Amino acid sequence: MSNASIKKLATKYIMNTYGERDIALVRGEGCYVYDADGKRYLDFLGGLGVNCLGHCHPKVVETIKRQAETLIHVSNLYYIETQVRAAQLLVENSFADKVFFCNSGGEANEGVLKLIRKHAKDKVDPNRTDIIVFKDSFHGRTLATVTATRQPKYHVGFAPMMPGFKEAVFNDLNSVNALIDDKTAGILIEPIQGEGGINNPEPGFLEGLRKLADENQLLLAFDEVHTGCGRTGSFMGYQTFGVEPDIVALAKSLGGGVPIGAFMAKASVAEVLGPGTHAATFGGNPLVTAVCETVLTTILEEDLPGNARRMGEYFAASLLKLGEKYDNVAGVRGKGLILGIQFKEDPGPVTHDVIDRGLLTYKMANNTLRFHPPLNVESTHIDEAVGILDSSLAKHAG
Numbered sequence: 001m002s003n004a005s006i007k008k009l010a011t012k013y014i015m016n017t018y019g020e021r022d023i024a025l026v027r028g029e030g031c032y033v034y035d036a037d038g039k040r041y042l043d044f045l046g047g048l049g050v051n052c053l054g055h056c057h058p059k060v061v062e063t064i065k066r067q068a069e070t071l072i073h074v075s076n077l078y079y080i081e082t083q084v085r086a087a088q089l090l091v092e093n094s095f096a097d098k099v100f101f102c103n104s105g106g107e108a109n110e111g112v113l114k115l116i117r118k119h120a121k122d123k124v125d126p127n128r129t130d131i132i133v134f135k136d137s138f139h140g141r142t143l144a145t146v147t148a149t150r151q152p153k154y155h156v157g158f159a160p161m162m163p164g165f166k167e168a169v170f171n172d173l174n175s176v177n178a179l180i181d182d183k184t185a186g187i188l189i190e191p192i193q194g195e196g197g198i199n200n201p202e203p204g205f206l207e208g209l210r211k212l213a214d215e216n217q218l219l220l221a222f223d224e225v226h227t228g229c230g231r232t233g234s235f236m237g238y239q240t241f242g243v244e245p246d247i248v249a250l251a252k253s254l255g256g257g258v259p260i261g262a263f264m265a266k267a268s269v270a271e272v273l274g275p276g277t278h279a280a281t282f283g284g285n286p287l288v289t290a291v292c293e294t295v296l297t298t299i300l301e302e303d304l305p306g307n308a309r310r311m312g313e314y315f316a317a318s319l320l321k322l323g324e325k326y327d328n329v330a331g332v333r334g335k336g337l338i339l340g341i342q343f344k345e346d347p348g349p350v351t352h353d354v355i356d357r358g359l360l361t362y363k364m365a366n367n368t369l370r371f372h373p374p375l376n377v378e379s380t381h382i383d384e385a386v387g388i389l390d391s392s393l394a395k396h397a398g
């Protein structure tokens with residue numbers, strides 16, 4: 001099938017939530033993907049930060065084949081060996097003692113919200129039900145997580161939203177302090193706001209949240225769906241910033257492309273979720289957790305967080321050089337391999353032109369083109385991406 005014929009059928013059969021587009025991706029290898037017409041793209045969108053080992057990594061492919069021939073799905077009414085091993089890797093390389101597996105980032109955050117409330121009810125004060133979240137955050141599309149997502153465009157048409165959320169301002173500790181009262185149970189925050197424009201925490205901000213949480217008996221939860229599993233230059237984003245949360249939500253890179261999410265916590269927090277309190281039919285099934293184990297092992301054994309740190313610095317420096325050349329570049333945002341080039345004004349045709357030239361990226365609301373290449377990306381790929389951007393900017397912004 002061609003791009004056009006796939007688009008025609010999609011228009012007929014698929015709900016239009018993602019809008020119209022012209023490309024159908026059908027094959028991938030490493031940092032590259034190919035569309036149905038055979039055109040090759042350097043994939044720096046990485047399935048929105050999911051393909052941490054690139055496309056069709058041999059170890060992932062081998063694991064899927066092996067596990068598919070062994071056991072694909074069983075119920076959590078029985079123990080699952082691959083799930084246990086994936087959890088062990090997460091626990092042995094983080095602050096957490098216990099893990100719950102689910103299927104997506106939204107579902108992971110949904111579990112985090114339930115855990116914060118249940119912890120307050122069982123261990124602090126049953127009247128504490130409110131959770132502080134942040135302007136421009138993104139936590140998912142279920143009714144609770146889209147309420148926690150403080151971008152009004154995602155709320156339109158879905159009222160009434162869920163009760164129990166209060167909105168503070170990212171990087172403003174006073175705004176958080178002002179919201180804390182005898183109904184507050186916890187704080188949910190992305191250590192780097194991704195979807196909201198790639199906003200880095202200012203020095204002291206996450207430390208300040210930790211202090212406020214401790215002083216007021218609140219749980220501090222980090223949504224690391226995007227920042228987790230190596231992307232910021234450490235295994236977990238919180239390690240990059242040196243601030244330990246009470247709960248972490250994961251997804252995206254956790255499965256390297258298979259749908260999986262998780263949340264994890266210290267035993268003293270996790271213990272409030274006893275038998276029957278939370279579940280997911282597919283959560284942590286043998287197929288996805290076998291892949292998760294392979295992905296995490298590869299990230300750790302090959303020091304891919306280190307590569308993300310080094311390549312992130314190289315990429316950021318290369319983007320900054322474009323800033324010296326073109327007036328419309330406002331700066332570079334992000335950390336590790338969550339990066340964006342921000343423009344002073346809408347970069348207009350550049351957004352589509354770079355894709356036509358074979359570089360996959362995506363423009364966010366604050367005039368930023370975002371990049372999340374695989375964690376094993378090499379400097380030659382970065383040179384290629386920057387070269388494409390350079391040519392496009394020379395044509396349209398020079």
Ligand SMILES: Cc1ncc(COP(=O)(O)O)c(C=O)c1O
Binds near residue numbers: 194252
């Ligand atoms: C920080 C963050 N949290 C949660 C989500 C939602 O994840 P999912 O789309 O897997 O439900 C996303 C997705 O982009 C995200 O970036």
